[in-house]
Amino acid sequence: MNRRKFIKNASLTGAGLAVGSTLIHCAEATSKNEENTAVVDTKNNLPLVIATWHVENATTKAMEVLEAGGNALDAVEQGCMVEEANEKGQSVGKGGLPDRDGNVTLDACIMDKNGNCGAVVYLKDITHAVSVARKVMEDTPHVMLAGEGAKQFAISKGFEPEDLLTEASKKAWEEWKVKSEYKPIINIENHDTIGMLAIDNNGDISGACTTSGLAYKLAGRVGDSPIIGSGLFVDNEVGGCVATGLGEEVVKTVGSFLVVELMRQGKTPQEACEEAISRIVKKPNSNYKAFQVGYIAVNKKGETGSFSIHQWFSMTKFQNGVNEQIQSDYFNKA
Numbered sequence: 001m002n003r004r005k006f007i008k009n010a011s012l013t014g015a016g017l018a019v020g021s022t023l024i025h026c027a028e029a030t031s032k033n034e035e036n037t038a039v040v041d042t043k044n045n046l047p048l049v050i051a052t053w054h055v056e057n058a059t060t061k062a063m064e065v066l067e068a069g070g071n072a073l074d075a076v077e078q079g080c081m082v083e084e085a086n087e088k089g090q091s092v093g094k095g096g097l098p099d100r101d102g103n104v105t106l107d108a109c110i111m112d113k114n115g116n117c118g119a120v121v122y123l124k125d126i127t128h129a130v131s132v133a134r135k136v137m138e139d140t141p142h143v144m145l146a147g148e149g150a151k152q153f154a155i156s157k158g159f160e161p162e163d164l165l166t167e168a169s170k171k172a173w174e175e176w177k178v179k180s181e182y183k184p185i186i187n188i189e190n191h192d193t194i195g196m197l198a199i200d201n202n203g204d205i206s207g208a209c210t211t212s213g214l215a216y217k218l219a220g221r222v223g224d225s226p227i228i229g230s231g232l233f234v235d236n237e238v239g240g241c242v243a244t245g246l247g248e249e250v251v252k253t254v255g256s257f258l259v260v261e262l263m264r265q266g267k268t269p270q271e272a273c274e275e276a277i278s279r280i281v282k283k284p285n286s287n288y289k290a291f292q293v294g295y296i297a298v299n300k301k302g303e304t305g306s307f308s309i310h311q312w313f314s315m316t317k318f319q320n321g322v323n324e325q326i327q328s329d330y331f332n333k334a
């Protein structure tokens with residue numbers, strides 16, 4: 001499917017956030033004629049990888065790891081690393097759009113089959129935030145490291161610091177600075193925060209999430225992506241979920257944990273994602289028309305689901321030799 005890019009200015013009433021590269025779509029157009037593919041997969045063929053957005057190279061890498069007998073944790077880490085190294089993706093890793101002061105700051109987390117997890121927030125100058133998160137999980141007694149401490153920890157583990165602000169992202173930031181309007185640019189792309197879930201040949205589940213967060217955000221802002229339970233949650237007895245979109249809204253509903261708990265109660269991944277979106281849009285005074293949130297989920301059986309507030313969210317799924325982008329069903333069909 002061709003890469004789509006729609007950019008639309010709009011205000012994010014009440015949120016006061018600059019939303020740049022993040023998936024935000026304020027679709028007023030009727031979507032009745034659009035083909036929606038609710039993803040309820042009844043196959044149970046492992047291994048399996050799903051990821052937010054159109055990231056076939058990342059899911060290919062993850063599947064290579066799984067097919068070579070690797071575990072789900074290695075798969076999600078290496079899959080996410082593909083996009084972190086991809087300078088063209090302006091929402092993850094190197095080349096990510098900066099905050100409004102020009103700093104590229106990364107957030108990431110990872111979670112394994114045993115419920116262990118690690119995260120980094122406000123990480124500067126290190127491309128592979130997901131790998132630093134894994135080191136936090138495996139080599140420290142902690143769950144999360146932030147800022148300079150996270151960077152120094154990464155360097156102590158052999159990560160090479162480098163400038164993450166590419167010419168393209170610098171140019172975009174300089175153009176933004178002309179007006180410096182602290183209001184969102186509502187856009188949608190086929191690429192954004194990368195959240196990935198995998199089930200390996202043993203049937204074990206792991207997940208990871210990595211992002212540069214909202215473009216032109218306030219310095220110091222951290223979203224949902226590195227927050228266990230919000231941007232990512234895995235329970236190996238039940239399934240996993242990852243989120244993308246306006247992180248503040250995901251955090252307020254502890255979205256990924258909610259999806260996994262709904263699956264534990266018997267909902268399919270699709271039903272669980274729909275219910276979690278409904279918790280956001282049905283809040284009193286929700287201004288959901290001005291922001292996007294999307295979830296993808298997988299259960300222990302290898303069934304998957306995805307759902308978003310607005311159209312054009314998608315997931316990439318690699319299962320049974322097929323690596324495909326699947327458009328998500330969505331709430332706002334008015």
Ligand code: ASP
Pocket residue numbers: 021022023091192193211212213214222223224225243244245246247248
């Ligand atoms: N969820 C990310 C954040 O709020 C951004 C995104 O997914 O686009 O930082």
